[in-house]
Structure formats: C-alpha cells, structure tokens
Amino acid sequence: MINRRQVRETVLKAIYALQLGNDSTQHVADTIIKKAEFAKKKELRRFAEKLFFKTVEHEEELDEVISKHIKNWDIHRLALIDRLVLKMAICEFIYFEEIPTKVSINEAIEIAKRYSTAKSGRFINGILDAALTDLNESGRINKKGRGLIQQSLGN
Structure with missing residues (x-):
C-alpha cells in the first residue's frame, strides 16, 4: 500500500531532478509525479503536486x-x-x-535517514525544531483539523 511517505519521497526526487536538470517544473511534475505508482489515486497525486509546486514556488522564502x-x-x-x-x-x-507539524518533522527525519547521511536525521530535527518555534512565534503556522487541537490552544 502506498502511503504519504512514499509520496514525499517521490516529491523529493522530483525537486532533486528539477534542481539538477534543465527541465521545466511542469515537465518534471509530468514525468516523475504523474507517472508514479500512486498517481492514479487522486488524493495522493494532489498532495504530491501541491507539495512539489508549493516547495518550488516558495523556494526563496x-x-x-x-x-x-x-x-x-x-x-x-x-x-x-x-x-x-x-x-x-x-x-x-x-x-x-x-498536516500536524510533528508529522512533517517525523517524515523529514525518516526521509533524511534514508536518502542522506547517518547524521542527517538529528541535523534535520534540530533545524526543524528551531524553525517551528520561530514560525509559531511569528504567527506563520496556522494549523486546522483533527488532531491539531493542542496547537490552536497555544500549546
């Protein structure tokens, strides 16, 4: 069964290909994301495309x-x-x-452990913890939905 981690891994590969190649963003999306084994599942494909395009669109930020x-x-x-x-x-x-921030952090750590170095998991965790604190303090994190009640209460 395909899960969101596999989708995130595919998005990572797509962004990596975009960084190293000379292809357009749309071409990379069409050849990597739309041809992935999860692409027939509308919800997973939409998540992959949104994550890919948003990450590329907001790269400087x-x-x-x-x-x-x-x-x-x-x-x-x-x-x-x-x-x-x-x-x-x-x-x-x-x-x-x-998406709860804890989920994003855990997924990033696991993906880094798989695709990068042995020390990447701890490094990623440290940077994301600091970034999350900063983003929360500046009011840039706005989470809604099930399982997110603790954040809306200010914890």
Missing part, C-alpha cells in the same frame, strides 16, 4: 527560514538532499494547515 537556523553556515554548503528535505517540511509547516 523556505531558504530564508533555513538560513536563519543554520548558524555560521551557508545554505548552499548544506547537503542538497538535507536542504530539499528541510524545504519540504517547512513548506508543510506553512502551507499545509491540515
């Missing part, structure tokens, strides 16, 4: 959030996979009000 939390380090020196995983998770924080 997401890089700024990451840069703010990698002390004394240039964002372009980060491992590309780590940077892309961070962008996707922060995109979920800001633009996917139905």
